[in-house]
Amino acid sequence: MSPDAIPMSTGRYGSNAGQPLTRRDGVLKVTGRATYAADNTPDGLLYAVTAVSTIARGRVAFLDVAAAEAHPGVVAVMTPANRPPLFHDPEEKMPPFGFRVEVLQDDGVRYVNQPIALVVAETLEAATEAAVLLAPRYAAEPARTDRASGERYAPPAVGVGGSPRTAHGDLDAGFARAARIVAAEYETPAQYHNAMEPHAVVAAWDGDKVTIDMPNQAMALSCAAYGAYFGIPAENVVIRSPFLGGGFGSKAILNGPQLLAILAARQLGRPVKLALSRAQMYGPVGHRGQTWQSLRLGVDEDGRLTALHHHSLSATSSFDDFLEPAANAALPLYASPAILVEHEGLRLDTGTPGPMRAPGEASGSAALEIAIDEAAEACGMDPLVFRLANYAETEPGSGRPFSSKALRECYAEGAKRFGWSKRPLQPRQMRDKNGFLLGWGMGTAVFPCPHFPASARATLRADGSALIETAGADMGQGAWTALAQIGAEALGLDPDQVEFHSGLSTLPDGGVAGGSGHTASAGLALHEAGIDAIARLTELALNDPASPLYGAGNIGVTARNGRLHRRDDEARSEAYADILTRAGAREVVGTAKSARDPAVAAAHAMYSHGAVFAEVTIDPDLGQIRATRLVGAFAAGRIINPLTVRSQYYGGMIWGASFALHEEAVTDHRTGRIMNADLAEYHVPVNADVPSLEAILVPEDDAYVNPIGVKGVGEIGVTGTVGAIANAIWHATGVRVRRFPVRIEDFLAV
Amino acid sequence: MTLSISLTVNGQPRAIALDDPRVTLLDLLRERLHLSGTKKGCDRGQCGACTVLVDGRRINACLSLAATLDGASVTTIEGLAEGEALHPVQAAFIACDGFQCGYCTPGQIMSAVGLISEGHAGDDAERVRELMSGNLCRCGAYKGITEAVLQAQREMTAETGRDAA
Incomplete structure (x- = not known):
């Protein structure tokens, strides 16, 4: 596959933006022709395998x-x-998302599964066996992997550059006038992304240029970073990432194994392929760090919050900082006159955590939504009524207006669909037909709307077709489909008339596929590039006496179905192809470099919102818990593709169910080793675990978030859902579980 | 040491000189025959991404040594469509949005084809969910997957009915 021709395919149904088109890459994915990084086997290929540490701390x-x-x-x-030199110090973090990496800079071991050698061989089998033959011996030191042995510290930042502490209002005064105070501690485990596609790379050098096949959520940033590590200009690095087999945040950041494979390819003068084993993904490629959160809520006689204090002790590695900004979950949602959120760090001998689908939002929401339920219970109020009593009409603290917020509609639609009004206030009131305890719970979902600078190009061709280009990343969210719809709409064409090139770093920078901001960011660039192309085409027509549009001037034209129409007289129109042909132009090219208007952003709080309702059953004898039904209602601005957006919500809600009931990396604190670093023992939901799912798309117009009105949908489904399930479990049993995942043993003796 | 085996891969007879007895069927397909549609997710039979049909039965290609398969017939995801005409299961996965990132999809589809042809699925969604639970999907496309299996099964049953008549 040449770098400039990532194959795209048709074979879809439907027509345009706002429509539930099936995936543009669907045929490639169901026929096995979609090429993921490790599917490439160039001539002369060598195979690399990393040997990894089996101790958590010490040296080889x-x-x-x-x-x-x-x-x-x-x-x-x-x-x-004997590791060849690199041109950037791996202990030096590279902004904005760079982490310290292990690239054999010394014999030190700072976590389990850290690369300690790289074996390169003619075959995968030889490299795999030779890596075992290295049989390392260690000088081990005691592992510090639990709360008691880790070092606590005051972090300078949380998440990516976020403030560790935010305070609004007078907290002491708020608690002093509270009629009731609810306080509890919550615990969330370490979780691993476990994208189905292991991190892989195929690197081939040509002089001082390198082509890298790899799944990548942030191509432009990565090109610059690889350029720095290898002492070459960023433009000498070409990344091809047409498909990612899932990312969830783990494929946005450089890691040691991939760097070593690229280095080996340069040293040996042959292409090198490396794919991590599943177990090797439990270390050098990030995870969701553990948290211990405490929440304290003051409530007045009417069930209104008077004070809200959220503290998170967030785990990170011994040598780098990524702290789940979990306590920030308390900032945007509930109207309390006083809010304090604080974070503390805990250093453990693990790989450095990183962003994992809804980083901070997921674990923070898990705790906050239970705390809100507990406060409602303390007030004797229905949890939905309590939430409505504390509805934030403006952003708490700042008082900024929301750019849009249809959360009230989400509550109403979701509750109606779920049948919430029939919920008994007291727990342990319902049984299913098998005699199992049945409970209903809810949670509020929220996710911010970041916007990344992005560029795009749109080319209208004399044959009436078009090419739109941006270096975006489709890791399953449906970017190819939604972005092509946005680009086609701006050009006034059907998506089938538009060729879409993406997933390649030499294309205009599509920004970062993260923060649920990719459709908005790359989409806005495509939208503006399309408008630019149409403007250039319009200029050709307006200046051409032979065109029916000649002289339309200030009246203007609209672009629709491949034709420009005079605004004042729709009957006067001309096809793009005719305009270009008569002008003797083969094509007209529009470009755009888009970013958010900082003044609009400063004046508004921008979030997607939602409400999730959950039903669970629990076997009173065995304690077995099943999530049986989830209804989510979400408002996220303009919906480009309802089909793929629903799938994102379903996926997010399944992640929420997984967080609540399944996922946890379990560490043996004697050795610091993760005991379940595989897909049998680290539980992710299988098909049979998945409840009945419903996602309601609540209409929402947003005039401020960006000119295309698009918010994010990729992560919000995780938030709200975790708490909703935990609250349903309380409603079924009367038992509050504040440690995730909820386990069978939490209910022995209910 | 070279081992010679014969395989029928997607209907094509292949004489294969195996350079190494350690080669799994999965690595044979991916690295030596360049049939990369079959995916490696865990390499130990826990995720199902490498599901293929061997003599019509679903297996995890990562758990099978190629050298033990002399004479076998292997069907992979590349062997399902006839030219541009998709297999009903493939078409149903697109129509029902039964995938997101697409990495587990070849395995999901091969499992679905296998269980439909074995007559296990019936029209019971709960049973389909159970029978498809050997194939992990981290994106969480399970709702679409279940709908796709049921839809394809209905279509294939109707077709068989028509053929019989």
């Missing part, structure tokens, strides 16, 4: 390099003793 005392080198087919064994 011995590697049997001779044994590995002696294995037939082995070409090179890279260790700290």
Whole structure:
């Protein structure tokens, strides 16, 4: 596959923006022709396998390099003793999203599954076996992997550059006038992204230029970072990432193993492929860090919040900082005159955490939504009534207006669909037909709307077709489909008339596929590039006496169905192809470089909102918990593709169910090793675990968030859902569980 | 050491000189035969991404040594469509949005084809969910997957009925 021709396919149904088009890449994905990074096998390919540490802290005392080198087919064994130089210090963080990485800079071990050597061989089998033959011996030190042994510290920032502490109003006064105070502690575990596609790279050098096949959520940033590591200009790095087999935040950041494979390809003068094993993904490629959160809520006689205090102790590694900004969940949602959110760090001997689908929002929402339920219970109020009593009409603290907020409609639609009005106030009131305890709970969903600078190009061709281009990333969210719809609409064409090139770093920078901001960010660039192309085409027509549009001037034209129409007389129109042909132009090219208007952003609070309602059943004898039904109602601005957006909500809600009931990395604190670093023991939901799902798309117009009115949908489904399930469990049993995942043993003896 | 085996892959007879007895069917397909549609998600039979049909039965290609399959017939995701005409299961996965990132999709589809042809699924959604639970989907496309399996099964049953008549 040449870098400038990522294959795109048709074979879809439907027509244009706002329509539930099936996926543009659907045929490629169901036929096995979609090429993920590790599917590439260029001529002369070598295979790399990392050897990884089995201790959490200490140093590598011995590697049997001779044994590995002696294995037939082995070409090179890279260790700290012979690792070629890099041009950037791996201990130096590279902004904005750079982390310290392990690239064999020394013999130190700072977490389990850290790369300690790289074996390169003619075959995967030889590299795999030779990596085992290295049989490392260690000088181990005691692992610090739990709350008691980790070092606590005051973090300078949380998440990516976020403030660790935010205070609004007088907290002490708020608690002093509270009629009731509800306080509790909540615990969320370490979770691993576990995208189905392991992190992979195929690197091929040509002189001082390198082509890298890899799944990548942030191509432009990565090109610059790889350029720095290899001492070459960013434009000498070409990243091809037409498909990502899931990302969830784990494929936006450089990591040690991929850097080492690219380095080996340069050293050996041959292409090198490396794909992490599943177990090796539990270390160097990020995870959701553990949190211990405490919440304290003051409520007056009428059930209105008087004070809200949210504190999170967030775990990170011993050598770098990424703290779940969990306590920030208390900032945007509930109207309290006094709010204090605070974070503290805890250093553990683990790989550095990173952003994982709804980083901070998910774990923070999990705790906050239970606390809100507990406060409602303390007031004897229905949880929905309580939430409405504390509805924030403006952003709490700042008082800024929301750019749009149809949360009230989400509550109403979701509750109606779910049948919430029939919910008994007291717990343990309902049973299903099998005699299992049945409970209903709810949670509020919220997610901010970041916007990344992005560029795009739109080319109208004399044959009436068009090409739109941006280096976007489709990791399953449906970017290819939605972005093509936005671009086609701006051009006044059907998506089938538009060729869409994406997933390649030499295209205009599509920004970061993260923060649920990709459709808005790359979409706005495509929208503006399309408008620019139409403007250039219009200029050709207006200046051409032979055109029926000649002289329309200030009256203007509209672009529709491949024709420009005079605004005052729709009957006077001309096809794009005719305008270009008569002008002797092969094509007209529009470009755009888009960003959010900082003044509009400063004046408004921008969030997607939603309400999630959950039903659970619990076997009173065995404690087995099933989430049986989830209804989510979400308002996220303009919906480009209802089909793919629903799938994003379903996926998010399943992640919420997984957070509540399944996922947890379990560490043996004696050794610091993760005991379930595989897909059998680390539980992600299987098909049979998934409840009945419904996602309601609540209409919402947003005139401020960006000119296309699009908010994000990719992460919000995780928030709200976790708390809704936990609250339903309380409603079924009368037992408050404040540690995730909720376990069978939490209900023995209910 | 070279081992010679014969395989029928997607209907094509292939004489294969295996350079290494450690090669799994999955790595044979992906790295040596360049049939990369079959995916590696865990390499230990836990995720189902590598599901293929061997002599019509669903197996995890990562758990099967190629050398043990002399004479077998292997069907992969590349062997389902006839030219541009998609297999009913493939078409149903698109129509029902039964995937997002697409990485588990070849395995999901091969599992669905296998269980439909084995006559296990019936029209019971609960049973389909259970039978498809050997194939993980981290994006959470399960609702669409279940609908796709049921839809394809209905279509295929109707077709068989027509053929019989």
